[in-house]
Amino acid sequence: MRASFSRIGAFSFCAKKYEYRYVLEAPAPQRPELAFGVAIHSALEENFRGKMETRRDLPVEEVVAAFHRHLSAGLSSVPEDYLRGAADPHYLRGMGEHLLDRFMKERAPGLMPAPRGVEEPFRLPIPGGHEITGKFDLLDTDWVLHDFKTSSRPYDARKADPTQLVIYAWACERIFGRVPKALCFDVFVKGDGADGLVDLQPPVVVPTPTPEVMAKVARRIQLQLDGIARVEAEGLFPRAFPPTRCNWCEFQSPCLQEWEQAGRPAPSRIFLESLV
Ligand code: SF4
CATH class of the missing domain: 3.90.320 (Lambda Exonuclease; Chain A)
Known part of the structure; x- marks a missing residue:
């Protein structure tokens, strides 16, 4: 297999x-945690794919903008009922911005993709x-x-x-x-x-x-x-x-x-x- x-x-x-x-490959509603994880991954992927060519990180604002774009696309298929508490879209956006800002300042400059x-x-x-x-x-x-x-x-x-x-x-x-x-x-x-x-x-x-x-x-x-x-x-x-x-x-x-x-x-x- x-x-x-x-x-x-x-x-x-x-x-x-x-x-x-x-x-069964049964259809399932999208979970906000998954949309958040995918958006963080996709934003970092955009940064490091670019860095393979340019050897430079993207500006933080561009990475955060990519995160917003991917998060909005992912959350568009999440049922309204799930978007509460720790899965509130404003909270997810703010948390992602904060975490990516730290990653891009503290971690990314020391990482050069092969x-x-x-x-x-x-x-x-x-x-x-x-x-x-x-x-x-x-x-x-x-x-x-x-x-x-x-x-x-x-x-x-x-x-x-x-x-x-x-x-x-x-x-x-x-x-x-x-x-x-x-x-x-x-x-x-x-x-x-x-x-x-x-x-x-x-x-x-x-x-x-x-x-x-x-x-x-x-x-x-x-x-x-x-x-x-x-x-x-x-x-x-x-x-x-x-x-x-x-x-x-x-x-x-x-x-x-x-x-x-x-x-x-x-x-x-x-x-x-x-x-x-
Ligand atoms: S609801 Fe619980 S028991 Fe049912 S498939 Fe999901 S994890 Fe398994």
Whole structure:
């Protein structure tokens, strides 16, 4: 099967959500958090794509204007009901401006993108006839691979999923002939966590996994994809949570309806490790 890191992550989060998104390809209302994340990514992409040619950052105002443009386009398909509290469009705009202003002043001047180092797509063959697809955000000329993240809380490097790190390291090796020196998470903490913190977290740098770890993870990814393919063939995708509590999920409405019709079956989570 062909899968991205986010597809594998979606399965381990909730098999039912995976079914809605990837198997049934069910339409879902756009979430404001997603529109915000995409707008931050797109604004940074415009800056670094330009910088590959000019070797200079865009003025902050241009990056913020690009963010506004992408955010307005993304929010236009978000239901009105979702645009409240921490998802109020004025709040999202102000927060994005603040975070990008800091990034462009504090972080961007020290980052020079490598040629082909911005939003480069990749496809990696995995034993068992599988394929991993993806795109990395930025490879800089110091061979550090950056992943821009918008998150409700600061990122804890100790909890970094080695699968993502290994996939990026392979991608870099395949495209550029060598593994990156390190992986860096640039985390925009977006104020909708319990403490309301809005912050540009100091860079979270994780060393590239060793060849032994990479070989181990490769084997595990293959077995996980074998397992997901088996679950797909059986067509049984349990809910990981009682859907009454899943207010963040874009499929909550159909999931609730089907759950009620099925007599409220008990939730059960499929752990990817148990598929291996
Ligand atoms: S509402 Fe909850 S249980 Fe249902 S698909 Fe979404 S995350 Fe899974």
